[in-house]
Amino acid sequence: MAYWFIGALYISASREIKRFESVTKSPIYTHFGETLNGVSTIRAYGHEKRFIEANYNKIDDNAQPKIYMTAANRWLGIRVDLTGAFVSFLAGLFALMASGGRVDAGLAGMSLSYALNFTQHVLWVVRFYSINEMNLNSVERVVEYLDITPEAPVSIPDRVPPAEWPAEGRISVEDLVLQYAASLPPVIHGISFEVRPREKIGIVGRTGAGKSSLALAMLRIVEASAGRILIDGVDISQIGVGDLRSQLTIIPQDPVLFTGTIRSNLDPFNKHSDSELWLALRRAHLLGGDVCEASQVNSAGTISEHVSPESSNGRIIIHESSTADGKICTIDGLDMAVSENGFNFSQGQRQLIALARALVKRTRVIILDEATASVDFDTDAKIQATIRNEFRESTLLCIAHRLRTIVDYDRVLVLDQGKVVEYDTPYQLLSKSKGLFQHMCLRSGEYDFLFAAAKRKQLATDASNAKH
């Protein structure tokens, strides 16, 4: 009973100490990771000392429960030893007193030796029991994750869309309502619009209007709370998310690159030849120089006319000086390593690699989310030209901050506070007095340029319609 009492006290204290220790451990890792990511900024502002101190404080916070744990173990040891000594003493006393002192010497020795061992065993029973209980803290955390509602299945066998889906790229959004969580207010409030096959739609709006949320809804990263999205007549909420996502391409604001090589990032399933990958890199302006034709890519996967690749152990090395404009040339082979999250590339280069990935994949529906936000104007213009030429057969939804990017698109969808406020050709919207799009163009400081470009596009469209 004495052991049980001591054990119960020890376990209830050590369980909580362990909890403190676990809770104070993750801030150390988080802070350390964040410091590593932002080390150049920290150095630039001379704040190394502050971050080192913050690190020490977090380590101290974590060390405190560790000291208490050691103290609790010593507390337990002393009490268990004292109780053990008492047990041994009683065993000796009983041996002397039992049967009037005529107990066998061997038996007396054995009972004394058992009494001494007993203390050690009890100590370990209490220790192991408490370690077991403390470690169940981690199980408790895992159980929290088990309770999270999983995403929809990757594929639903009896609802797999046809292999050629989407053949046209027609998108219908019907009364779409989006919420990030049931407890949060909607960020998209019942919007409806239609996108015709192969149309190029610019999506604009103020910060927080819901543009990125709409892109996430297209991929079902955020599920619709009400309403639906149809692509070529298929309600995307009824099919597997894998089937949906494999047929769409998104170039997000902050593209994800995987640890591996340029090749594994462009073509993770090894479905394309090296020459196709090189061509995509060149068309995404990652190699500098003008866009070349497939015929200029030779069988080794090198681009014969514009650059002079050297072959070295199967790798193709393109020197910066050998490109026509030498601008972004940093790719030194399809086997060039891509580090975690693509941190060995700039944000702009990561977007260009994502564009190259889209060029390789060539899906019928493409979503660009500020796809060219981190590149300079010249490169942006080139990329826009590539997008126009290469994705001619695809339906394109482009979320843009630079209005000149989308002013010659087929139509512009203007979102404001989660609602569609305008949806028409750029020229019609610019001609509409006091419209939000017109207001945004006026504020951009390049109204004349935008108006002229929109008018040119309208005339070209009208002429083409008249021809048909």
Ligand SMILES: Nc1ncnc2c1ncn2[C@@H]1O[C@H](COP(=O)(O)OP(=O)(O)OP(=O)(O)O)[C@@H](O)[C@H]1O
């Ligand atoms: N993960 C999230 N959880 C909760 N609310 C979010 C989340 N992401 C965005 N929101 C909210 O949704 C609304 C729309 O955000 P969204 O990112 O779609 O706007 P946006 O038009 O793309 O803005 P920006 O031009 O700045 O990228 C905002 O009010 C924002 O606070």
